[in-house]
Amino acid sequence: MKITHHPDAASLMSCSAGSMPEAFAAVMASHISMCPSCRRDLATMEHIGTALFEKLVPVSVSRPAPVAAMRALEADVDEQDARLAVIAGDVPQPLMAAIGAHLDKVPWKRVGPGVWQHQIALNDPSRGELRLVKVAPGQALPEHGHRGNEMTLILRGSYADASGTYKPGDVADLDEDVEHQPIADPVEGCICLIAVQGRLRFKSAMARLVQPFTGF
Amino acid sequence: MIPTLVTARPEGRGRNGSGLISMADFLQRIAERGDVEAFRKLFQAYAPRVKAYMMRQGADPNTAEELAQETLLTVWRKAGLYSGEKGSATTWIFTIARNLRIDRLRRELSWVELPDGHDEEPSPDALPDELLSQQQRKLRVQTALATLPPDQLEVVSLSYIEGLSHSEIAERLGLPLGTVKSRMRLAYHKVRESVEDLK
Ligand SMILES: [Zn+2]
Numbered sequence: 065m066k067i068t069h070h071p072d073a074a075s076l077m078s079c080s081a082g083s084m085p086e087a088f089a090a091v092m093a094s095h096i097s098m099c100p101s102c103r104r105d106l107a108t109m110e111h112i113g114t115a116l117f118e119k120l121v122p123v124s125v126s127r128p129a130p131v132a133a134m135r136a137l138e139a140d141v142d143e144q145d146a147r148l149a150v151i152a153g154d155v156p157q158p159l160m161a162a163i164g165a166h167l168d169k170v171p172w173k174r175v176g177p178g179v180w181q182h183q184i185a186l187n188d189p190s191r192g193e194l195r196l197v198k199v200a201p202g203q204a205l206p207e208h209g210h211r212g213n214e215m216t217l218i219l220r221g222s223y224a225d226a227s228g229t230y231k232p233g234d235v236a237d238l239d240e241d242v243e244h245q246p247i248a249d250p251v252e253g254c255i256c257l258i259a260v261q262g263r264l265r266f267k268s269a270m271a272r273l274v275q276p277f278t279g280f
Numbered sequence: 281m282i283p284t285l286v287t288a289r290p291e292g293r294g295r296n297g298s299g300l301i302s303m304a305d306f307l308q309r310i311a312e313r314g315d316v317e318a319f320r321k322l323f324q325a326y327a328p329r330v331k332a333y334m335m336r337q338g339a340d341p342n343t344a345e346e347l348a349q350e351t352l353l354t355v356w357r358k359a360g361l362y363s364g365e366k367g368s369a370t371t372w373i374f375t376i377a378r379n380l381r382i383d384r385l386r387r388e389l390s391w392v393e394l395p396d397g398h399d400e401e402p403s404p405d406a407l408p409d410e411l412l413s414q415q416q417r418k419l420r421v422q423t424a425l426a427t428l429p430p431d432q433l434e435v436v437s438l439s440y441i442e443g444l445s446h447s448e449i450a451e452r453l454g455l456p457l458g459t460v461k462s463r464m465r466l467a468y469h470k471v472r473e474s475v476e477d478l479k
């Protein structure tokens with residue numbers, strides 16, 4: 065897999081800080097699991113977090129080390145096994161818990177001609193939405209009025225827009241106000257994972273009236 | 281130019297020199313034989329800092345203390361997953377604290393794994409070299425951070441220490457989102473440059 069479109073370094077930093085809204089963190093984690101180059105950047109960025117963490121003025125703790133609780137715990141071997149297990153499939157490892165290992169087994173819901181989607185439930189939808197979208201060959205990806213940042217990871221097939229062609233592993237990390245109308249590959253179509261910013265930008269009653277348009 | 285951040289560190293630089301190796305040793309001892317004394321040492325060294333971190337992330341002192349306890353318990357539980365070549369003990373513990381914070385304070389999934397999660401290229405290099413370069417890398421990053429323009433350091437700290445998203449930082453500082461992102465990028469470029477010649 066040759067990845068040519070990477071997320072913004074600012075997004076990687078936010079990810080390394082643990083400060084990304086969950087929908088975006090999911091897209092980032094999936095890309096990172098496929099991209100050695102971003103993993104290297106992330107490793108450098110972890111040092112930033114560590115350096116700032118070390119600079120914090122410690123706050124004394126009032127309770128001692130939880131030795132009793134520790135003794136009640138066995139070493140966590142299960143978790144290690146789970147992590148080492150490799151499942152053959154086409155879903156990035158971080159997403160497997162949410163959607164399984166095979167894109168073909170996702171419970172797709174048709175939302176228009178040649179367009180299917182599957183919403184991945186997140187704890188706090190106000191901080192962003194995460195969905196898988198499948199688009200038939202040659203079809204335009206649905207217009208979804210940019211109301212903020214948007215991040216797309218290609219999982220199968222490809223799409224093209226004015227900024228280039230996006231293939232599996234590629235990420236389109238878009239600011240608000242970016243106009244784009246991607247077209248899915250004429251042969252393979254496209255399956256992608258999309259995070260969009262939550263609705264916090266629309267706080268006025270006026271804006272709420274407009275809101276129904278923003279779903280696919 | 282004076283690396284103000286480094287000199288402002290409460291325990292100075294000396295602790296770093298040996299800190300990494302001995303803390304990693306404690307982790308090793310916990311992993312290998314469930315060494316409770318090693319755990320107490322680790323707890324003393326890290327719990328107060330994890331508590332401080334949690335408070336900066338918005339937890340009240342009580343919750344912060346609970347989360348510090350839980351972070352160190354996780355360290356105990358997962359010590360077997362820690363591997364010295366892949367990162368300093370502090371980085372590893374910080375990552376555990378970070379993930380716990382996402383889970384508990386935000387009730388979200390952390391998604392991004394611990395740094396040891398998926399490195400497909402285990403390094404066969406000599407361990408002392410690895411540790412040395414880790415150590416150098418860490419010092420270089422500290423120095424690079426210390427020489428950042430204050431406006432860049434500010435957004436980086438808000439992101440890493442206060443846990444704010446780019447949009448939240450933009451709102452807090454009354455800046456356009458694009459400005460927040462470009463300050464983050466500039467800061468990272470400086471940090472990356474500072475470690476580029478290291479493996
Ligand atoms: Zn990448």
